[in-house]
Amino acid sequence: MTTTVTLTGTGVPIPSPGRAGPGVLVRHGAVALQFDAGRGTVLRLTEAGVGLHELTALFVTHVHSDHVIGLPDVVLGRWIQDHVWKTGPLELHLPEGEPSRFAERMLDPYAADIALRMEHVQEAPPEPRLHTFACGSQAREIWSRDGVSVEAVAVHHEPVPDAVAYRVRTPHGTVVISGDTRVCDEVEKLSRGADVLVHEACRAAALHAAVAGTPFEKIFSYHADTVALGGLARRAEVKHLMLTHLIPAPDDEAGEADFANDVRLGGYDGPVTVGRDLMTASLG
Numbered sequence: 001m002t003t004t005v006t007l008t009g010t011g012v013p014i015p016s017p018g019r020a021g022p023g024v025l026v027r028h029g030a031v032a033l034q035f036d037a038g039r040g041t042v043l044r045l046t047e048a049g050v051g052l053h054e055l056t057a058l059f060v061t062h063v064h065s066d067h068v069i070g071l072p073d074v075v076l077g078r079w080i081q082d083h084v085w086k087t088g089p090l091e092l093h094l095p096e097g098e099p100s101r102f103a104e105r106m107l108d109p110y111a112a113d114i115a116l117r118m119e120h121v122q123e124a125p126p127e128p129r130l131h132t133f134a135c136g137s138q139a140r141e142i143w144s145r146d147g148v149s150v151e152a153v154a155v156h157h158e159p160v161p162d163a164v165a166y167r168v169r170t171p172h173g174t175v176v177i178s179g180d181t182r183v184c185d186e187v188e189k190l191s192r193g194a195d196v197l198v199h200e201a202c203r204a205a206a207l208h209a210a211v212a213g214t215p216f217e218k219i220f221s222y223h224a225d226t227v228a229l230g231g232l233a234r235r236a237e238v239k240h241l242m243l244t245h246l247i248p249a250p251d252d253e254a255g256e257a258d259f260a261n262d263v264r265l266g267g268y269d270g271p272v273t274v275g276r277d278l279m280t281a282s283l284g
């Protein structure tokens with residue numbers, strides 16, 4: 001048995017060929033944990049060989065549309081197939097506040113469809129099982145099963161409230177998923193000695209002059225600068241850094257190399273993966 005980490009989407013709100021919206025899948029034996037569900041997540045999970053009925057739980061980092069726009073698709077897709085698989089509703093874990101409010105309302109626009117399907121085939125409504133948790137600056141365990149546990153900690157994506165990073169512990173090691181955040185002490189502490197750190201990446205320092213005075217300057221200000229991220233990964237002694245949520249999305253190998261070079265400039269000399277959809281790292 002191994003633990004695998006698969007990028008189900010490396011994109012951002014601006015569409016880019018081949019890049020689904022943000023998401024990470026961590027598998028350990030029969031445990032399959034999905035983190036965020038951006039655009040196209042259902043397709044990427046299918047391509048990764050994971051049926052919606054096989055998901056153990058789904059965790060949301062924050063409510064920016066690019067991270068949750070695929071969530072109704074995951075929930076309804078599982079529900080529609082449940083007369084075959086009988087696995088029941090999906091388990092969703094979300095920070096209290098905006099994420100839980102979003103999840104409570106996200107199926108409202110589908111009320112007519114849900115009613116029609118229940119008259120026809122489905123025996124019960126979709127009703128995902130919502131588990132909410134308070135997020136603070138100290139990491140705390142929010143889920144565990146079969147030797148796998150998940151911790152959450154608040155991150156810095158202001159002005160977005162209720163944004164978290166997650167750490168997954170398995171018998172093979174630890175995987176940290178940053179969600180969206182500036183480079184921050186909370187993720188650095190969470191990542192200490194991590195086997196894999198999946199971190200969002202923005203070439204803010206390199207493109208500082210090019211975006212000055214444009215709306216991108218504000219966008220870049222609440223994301224993780226790749227040079228500073230290299231410093232974080234070095235200090236935390238991360239064993240493998242996987243970059244995702246790439247801003248701006250590279251469209252060739254030279255563009256990808258720029259991300260890796262920024263991380264080197266920041267001082268990290270371990271393995272760096274500039275993410276593409278469905279890239280997978282293995283532990284154990």
Ligand SMILES: [Zn+2]
Nearest residue numbers: 064066067180
């Ligand atoms: Zn995002």
Ligand SMILES: [Zn+2]
Nearest residue numbers: 062064157180
């Ligand atoms: Zn965001």
